[in-house]
Amino acid sequence: MRQLTPADLNPAVLDVQYAVRGELAIKAENHRVALESGQHNLPFSRIINSNIGNPQQKGLDQPPITFSRQVAALMEYPPLAEIVKDKWPSDVLARAKELQEEIGSIGAYSHSKGVPLIRRSVAKFISERDGYPADPEDIFLTGGASAGVSLLLNVLITPNKTGILIPIPQYPLYTATLSQFSGVALPYHLSEPDGWKTSLEEIRSALKNAKDGITPRALVIINPGNPTGSLLDLETMEEVIQLCEEHSLVLLADEVYQNNLHRPTTHPFISFKKVVRQLNSPVALISFHSTSKGVVGECGRRGGYFECTNISEEVRALLYKMVSVGLCPPLSGQVGVDCMVRPPQPNDPSYPLYKKETDATHAALAQRTKLMAQRLNALPGVSCVDSPGALYLYPKLELPDAVVHEAEKQGKSPDTLYALELLDSTGICVVPGSGFGQKDGEHHYRLTCLCPGVEEYVGALERFHTQFIEKYGGL
Amino acid sequence: MRQLTPADLNPAVLDVQYAVRGELAIKAENHRVALESGQHNLPFSRIINSNIGNPQQKGLDQPPITFSRQVAALMEYPPLAEIVKDKWPSDVLARAKELQEEIGSIGAYSHSKGVPLIRRSVAKFISERDGYPADPEDIFLTGGASAGVSLLLNVLITPNKTGILIPIPQYPLYTATLSQFSGVALPYHLSEPDGWKTSLEEIRSALKNAKDGITPRALVIINPGNPTGSLLDLETMEEVIQLCEEHSLVLLADEVYQNNLHRPTTHPFISFKKVVRQLNSPVALISFHSTSKGVVGECGRRGGYFECTNISEEVRALLYKMVSVGLCPPLSGQVGVDCMVRPPQPNDPSYPLYKKETDATHAALAQRTKLMAQRLNALPGVSCVDSPGALYLYPKLELPDAVVHEAEKQGKSPDTLYALELLDSTGICVVPGSGFGQKDGEHHYRLTCLCPGVEEYVGALERFHTQFIEKYGGL
The missing domain is CATH 3.40.640.10 (Type I PLP-dependent aspartate aminotransferase-like (Major domain))
Known part of the structure; x- marks a missing residue:
């Protein structure tokens, strides 16, 4: 028999490109495995997955909303209501009961x-x-x-x-x-x-x-x-x-x-x-x-x-x-x-905690976005719209000609080269602009504003950028 | 502007047929709403969804496995472990802990x-x-x-x-x-x-x-x-x-x-x-x-x-x-x-309950399948392979010529006519064989073996079948 090869498959599928989990993400995953094994020469101690808007991932740990998770736990195991009825807020128990009466088992x-x-x-x-x-x-x-x-x-x-x-x-x-x-x-x-x-x-x-x-x-x-x-x-x-x-x-x-x-x-x-x-x-x-x-x-x-x-x-x-x-x-x-x-409302018992949790998340994201945009904009050759929404920044890079030539030699886009070297130097995984689209001759990358310890993180970005530009002969 | 019509859409999508949730299921849903409203002349008091292999749906209520649901509840809300640590089996707590350590938040x-x-x-x-x-x-x-x-x-x-x-x-x-x-x-x-x-x-x-x-x-x-x-x-x-x-x-x-x-x-x-x-x-x-x-x-x-x-x-x-x-x-x-x-193993604290629950589910399904096949095979014009596996029976129907003519007049397949009349008479929703495929001139339907109260349920099927064959002039 003949082995199945990509040539046998739907050509439309072969054409699909998805950069958010592409080359960079796969390399980051390999680094993560190497770090865990202890056998490596990597100049960093952890991977920072700034490539994907995944707020609750390990290392970012945006806390989930307690109200939603308590309701979810009760939906998974309704007899739990007996155990927590004096411990969890009454609106949690009421919401779970209402949903259970409508849905029956969430296994259906x-x-x-x-x-x-x-x-x-x-x-x-x-x-x-x-x-x-x-x-x-x-x-x-x-x-x-x-x-x-x-x-x-x-x-x-x-x-x-x-x-x-x-x-x-x-x-x-x-x-x-x-x-x-x-x-x-x-x-x-x-x-x-x-x-x-x-x-x-x-x-x-x-x-x-x-x-x-x-x-x-x-x-x-x-x-x-x-x-x-x-x-x-x-x-x-x-x-x-x-x-x-x-x-x-x-x-x-x-x-x-x-x-x-x-x-x-x-x-x-x-x-x-x-x-x-x-x-x-x-x-x-x-x-x-x-x-x-x-x-x-x-x-x-x-x-x-x-x-x-x-x-x-x-x-x-x-x-x-x-x-x-x-x-x-x-x-x-x-x-x-x-x-x-249907989140908790001002008079509900879950409301104070809900308000505190969501206020903290909003504030952290806004503060990090602002600080990151300021610091990135201060770097030579970097300009960055200070996003008023979503989870990302999309800075534009001016790159030395030597970068463009080296990238061409490697068969990569210049921003991919930048992102790969950033990953190898700092453990920070971002997505090159070529994955999202940009005008010919422009270079960008997308990074999320979800990472705690933003001072350290932006510091690493700054050091890398300066060295990278220098390495390729300056602007 | 022109309104969007099906003619504007992907022709491949227009061709898609999916009988399990097709005409019969939609009509059953309408009956269910009518029953709930109280305003109806339907000769039955509830819908029995025998059209889909959905063991935990309302009215069937196959119980979920306690072990799995307790683990799931802990995954939803890890602080629950403190509350249930002396109440739930230790293997449940250990499994949830192991998964949490690997996964982090299940919201990621x-x-x-x-x-x-x-x-x-x-x-x-x-x-x-x-x-x-x-x-x-x-x-x-x-x-x-x-x-x-x-x-x-x-x-x-x-x-x-x-x-x-x-x-x-x-x-x-x-x-x-x-x-x-x-x-x-x-x-x-x-x-x-x-x-x-x-x-x-x-x-x-x-x-x-x-x-x-x-x-x-x-x-x-x-x-x-x-x-x-x-x-x-x-x-x-x-x-x-x-x-x-x-x-x-x-x-x-x-x-x-x-x-x-x-x-x-x-x-x-x-x-x-x-x-x-x-x-x-x-x-x-x-x-x-x-x-x-x-x-x-x-x-x-x-x-x-x-x-x-x-x-x-x-x-x-x-x-x-x-x-x-x-x-x-x-x-x-x-x-x-x-x-x-990775279900509980013989020496695990959750095992006795796990064994009891899964034995009961296996036994109920085997017993219902056997009984339904026997009773269906005893009906005039019905023959039914006694399934050794899965959740269904697929009986074959011999139907009077008058059914075939009436179905033709209505632009339906004969087994669809049978299934629609079954639904209208008994509230039992099955899927006509034409949705699964059969040889030309043959008639089947698929029904699940998941319904409790099988005596009453099969009794209703038998009464309907006898009346239906009679109504159309007998075999």
């Missing part, structure tokens, strides 16, 4: 769109956030936002015929999933000098550049941005919706960082759902949210949802059919969504 | 292939089951077996060019996923008169019938069978492996029911991994397992794994890249996998 498949009660909780959360009603039938719970994005792209893309507008830089889930389903990326550049503002001109020009035979079907907006952390203002959002109307584009609004705001007074989050309703627009909108980010940070739970706005019942039935093949999203993620959208 | 993303410790647990389980070594690097944890099957079909199928051999009848995940990824189904019939035996002749003839330009790439075997409950014997397995060698086929072994055996002495489960190793065969094999079935029955947890055998490192790296786009399987499912493959 739920409705494929998610538990009806939890979809009603999500609809209430949305209507209170926006001041416009939301229908639980328009809500699909998902295994994280990624599962929802993947479903929608699969449904919207007719292979090799459909164009999807994506921002550059973007979260590589989009390019990876476009490759997987043979969609055509129609990239539009965000404007770095304007704090990564979304430019309508850029979107219009991307539409014009779409090749013959490619139908632009949807526009992806990531707000707050990943990797940029930027927030769209109301005027831009209105223009975006107007443009989607003109071109009959489905608006895919990735809003998973809506609760990561560092300067909410000057840079608030406004949902696309709200603006679509304010304008009374007929635009087809899918909005994604997740339990993985915000102050919840429960990535491993795989919880999330999307809301359909102005989507016909026929198309919604098709989405339902597709999610039913996958049976249902993880119940533990669904319970996590319920706790995210 | 894990390695995309799953937590290394849990992959080692799976490898140990497999090597003890089969007597041949297993490599943790060959194990991918997944969000249920469905997620793994979907991944593999996506990777193996070049759209419109790749043929996949699937059994008829089959679990409709396969046909649905083939449609989704534009694969070509190469159906081979199982032999009902021989207890749904897998026939090599049928597979060979399906290979011969593959159209020009279609490359047969993989063979799906479901063992124990769904919906048939049949088990492959060693000789057939050896022949299957031989045939895969001859035709360079990847063997996709869906073994999720490996722990649902009603007569293990005469009908044991043998894994394909074991036989491949016994034969020292180079066949590329992917074996799927799940926490959803067996005596675990934790469907909502979305846990499972697949093992790669004779898959090159290059192809494995491709699979890793694809799972990394989805970030990681749910941690709650991963912990469930650990408890499934």
